[in-house]
Amino acid sequence: MSKRDSNAVGIFGRFLDLLYPAVCELCQVSLTHGYSLCEDCRNDLPRIVSPFCEKCGEPFDGNISDEFCCQNCSGLKADFAFARASLKGLALSFRLVHGLKYQRQFFLARELAIFLKETLEEDPRFAEFNGAILVPVPLFWRRQQWRQGNQAYELSRELSRLSGHETIEAIKRVRPTNTQTKLNRKQRLSNLREAFRIKKKYAPIITKRKVIIIDDVFTTGATAHECARVLKEDGRVNDVAVLTLIRG
Ligand SMILES: [Zn+2]
Ligand SMILES: [Zn+2]
Incomplete structure (x- = not known):
């Protein structure tokens, strides 16, 4: 500190x-x-530093100086420009997210958003997203009620405070989705089909803007892709990047 x-x-x-x-x-x-x-x-706490995949942010050991795309991402279509995560998916980082997500320790978001801000400032590609809106990945209302909050929103709100980027809960989850932990990317994508929609009242505000999707963990990228797809539908949002706390 x-x-x-x-x-x-x-x-x-x-x-x-x-x-x-x-x-x-x-x-x-x-x-x-x-x-x-x-x-x-x-x-x-283990930060992700270069080298990492230019698309999904997966960190790699070793000395690769050029920009590169990991095996998972090459040939894969994603509707976001790139995804970055601040911390490696090791036990310590997951312990903090677990507290935020399942134990209602929302005060942790204040601390964890500092890592997001570090990444926002460090990765030069975010300079293109100057003035972008932060859009947290939504939970289905029933799950949010049960958890008494949405960890992605808490992170986004705190990052707004630190960065000046506005948080707008522009997307809603219109149906519950099964837990994705045991699913592969393809199964996750079909699990998420038609799960997200833009909230009508925010549609004019996000039109022709750039968006940074905020979430706690990026695993296969299926959720981020689906949110980006909905945002970019009919050419509404200009460009989408993704920022998460952990690369799972
Ligand atoms: Zn300590
Ligand atoms: Zn990748």
Whole structure:
């Protein structure tokens, strides 16, 4: 945590310290700066750095200096320009997303959005998305009610606060979809068919704009592709990129 960040948190941070147990989510060391991770844990979380697939953001070991496309992506059609994730899909990162997603620890979004902001600033391709709208991947309303929130929306809202990009919940999930964990990409795509639609009231606002889709985890890219497809239908949205916390 930089000094500037801790100053920015200020009184509000100290107020949050009173509301939430001020210990690091990962190592339980006590904290005083109003965030949820200690400096060591924050630094230790495995960032995705080059080389990674230029389409899906999958990281690779080794020395590849040119832009490249991974085996999964070559020849695959996706309606987004590229997808980037901030953290590698290792146990530590998943533990944080699990807290956000299933244990209603929505205060974690505030901390996790800082990783998204890092990626937004680091990857030069996002410069093309200056002024883009952030659109979180929606949950079906029943699931959202059960979880008492949508982790993608929480991340997006916090990233808006940090980056100045506006969050608009422009897409809705119009039917429940089965859990995708055991499905491959093809099965996921058919599971998601007709699952998303643009909310009518937001259609004029997103027309001819650029969009960054926000989600917690990118696995096969089926969800991101389907959201991008709906956004670009009839030439509505100009261009779509994807930013997630984890590359699963
Ligand atoms: Zn820690
Ligand atoms: Zn790829």
